[in-house]
Amino acid sequence: MSFAPETDPRKARAFPFVVAWLILLLLGGLSFWVALLGLGPWAPTVQFSIAAIQTAMLFILFMRLKGSPSLKWVLAVSGFFWLLFLYGLSMTDYTNRQGWPLMYDPSGPSYQLPQRSR
Amino acid sequence: MPRSAVLQPEIQYANLAQQGETAEFGMWVFLVNETIFFGALIFTYFLYRLTYPHEFAVAAKDAVLWCGSLNFLLLLTSSLTMVIAINAAAQGERRAMILWLVATVALGFSFLGVKGFEYYLDFQDKVVPVINYVAKPGEGRTGELFWVFYWVATALHAVHLSIGIGLVLYVLLWKIRRGEITPAYYAPLEVIGIYWSFVDTVWLYLYPCIYLVGRS
Numbered sequence: 001m002s003f004a005p006e007t008d009p010r011k012a013r014a015f016p017f018v019v020a021w022l023i024l025l026l027l028g029g030l031s032f033w034v035a036l037l038g039l040g041p042w043a044p045t046v047q048f049s050i051a052a053i054q055t056a057m058l059f060i061l062f063m064r065l066k067g068s069p070s071l072k073w074v075l076a077v078s079g080f081f082w083l084l085f086l087y088g089l090s091m092t093d094y095t096n097r098q099g100w101p102l103m104y105d106p107s108g109p110s111y112q113l114p115q116r117s118r
Numbered sequence: 119m120p121r122s123a124v125l126q127p128e129i130q131y132a133n134l135a136q137q138g139e140t141a142e143f144g145m146w147v148f149l150v151n152e153t154i155f156f157g158a159l160i161f162t163y164f165l166y167r168l169t170y171p172h173e174f175a176v177a178a179k180d181a182v183l184w185c186g187s188l189n190f191l192l193l194l195t196s197s198l199t200m201v202i203a204i205n206a207a208a209q210g211e212r213r214a215m216i217l218w219l220v221a222t223v224a225l226g227f228s229f230l231g232v233k234g235f236e237y238y239l240d241f242q243d244k245v246v247p248v249i250n251y252v253a254k255p256g257e258g259r260t261g262e263l264f265w266v267f268y269w270v271a272t273a274l275h276a277v278h279l280s281i282g283i284g285l286v287l288y289v290l291l292w293k294i295r296r297g298e299i300t301p302a303y304y305a306p307l308e309v310i311g312i313y314w315s316f317v318d319t320v321w322l323y324l325y326p327c328i329y330l331v332g333r334s
Contacts, residue, residue, distance in 0.1 A: 009208030009308070010301070021198040028190055031326055038334035041171075044164075047326035054322045062201050062315040064308075069139075075146040079153025086154070087161055094165060101168035 007066045020061050027054050125303055138305030145309045149316050152278075156320050159274070163267045163327055170260040175332030177261030180245050180254065181268065185236035186329035189229050190321060193279075196225035197318045200286075200311045207304040215299070215307075219290050222314070226283040233276055240268075264331075271324055278317045285310045 005016030031050045034043055059076055060066045094100060131137040167174045203218035244252040245265050253261055289307055293299050299307055 009205045009304070012205045012208075014202050014205065017198055017201050021194060024194050025191065028187075028194070028322075028325070032187070032330060035326070035330035035333040043330070043334075044167075044326060047330060048323070051322045051326065055319050058197065058315050058319050058322075062197050062318075063312045072143065072146050075143070075150055079150040079157070082150070082154055083157040083161075086158060090161065090165075094168075101171070 004066070005061065007061060007064045009064070017061065020057055024054050024057060125298060125300065134303040134305075138303060138308065141305045141309050142312065145312050149312070152316060156274075156323070159267075159271055160323055160327060163271070166260075166263050166267070167331075170258075170263065172256075173258045173261040174264045176254060176257040177245075177264040178328065178331035179333075180240075180243050181329050181331075182236050182239050183329050183333075185232050185239070186325055189232050190325050192225050192229045192232065193318045193321050196222050196229070197315045199225060200314050204304065204307050204311045207299055207307050208301055210301040212294075216290065216294065219286055219294075219307075223283055223286050223290070226279055226286070229279060230276060230283075233272065268328055271328070275317065275320055275324060278320070282310065282314045282317055285313070 005020070006012045027050050031047045034046045034050070037043070039046065063076075065073060065076055125134065127134045127137045131140065199218045199221040203215050203222060206212075206215035206218060240246060241250060244250050245268075247262050247266050247269065251262055251265065253259065289299065289310060293306060
């Protein structure tokens, strides 16, 4: 017996999607709550992790990747795969800059030109 | 004889099922581009946010939280109504399909209405870069970068949603009336549903980027 929701439109019922929708809303509420905790740079990390879970739910259930041919899975993942290249190669520049990134400092403006070492 | 009874695949396809599969595949190819498009936009946001964290935290406090949160609810709900409409189409429940599609369009228009009102409030708050912008204390000159992202990202998202609404209206007012959406062939609706949920996905990332910054 499988507890996985049926996503084939010819057989699917509304109830599993309503449950998924409620979970998506709860996750949104969790993201909001995280914003109030003062986690600093960890807040966007947690919030984007939550968004990634929500994305997986939307892709698999609402966009019906579940039960789809493998080729659709390849396409669904490939956009994020190419983004990894974009992010990774761009960050090779930024992470090698002196004094970047500066963490949130509530006492005042954050960005100052880094001191050059001679 | 209803038109649906004579619905035939285009000449290059063996049958309607193959035609529908191809249409869905084409949409997924398009969404790969869209993923990179919005992904690059959000990446630039994080580069600026990591460079100017204090200024972004101060500037983002002017974002209208209730508008963003309400739109979050509206969009997720519209994805639900869309997927139920597709189920109804596949199961031959024509009336239910039309009702759920109308609900989807109504939720889409509601999103745009809230967004429009939010833009009005933003204009009142003087957070429109170049046109009407006044820097808040502690925000510095770079806080404006946050609002540049806000306007570009939300406007692009609204354009995408408007296209989605147009496509659903096209199905409602044209294809369904002509009997071209049937249990045997509902791929146009399925393709639009995939696009609609993707636009919803983009908001899942814009919401924490814009509305949940500097709230602690």
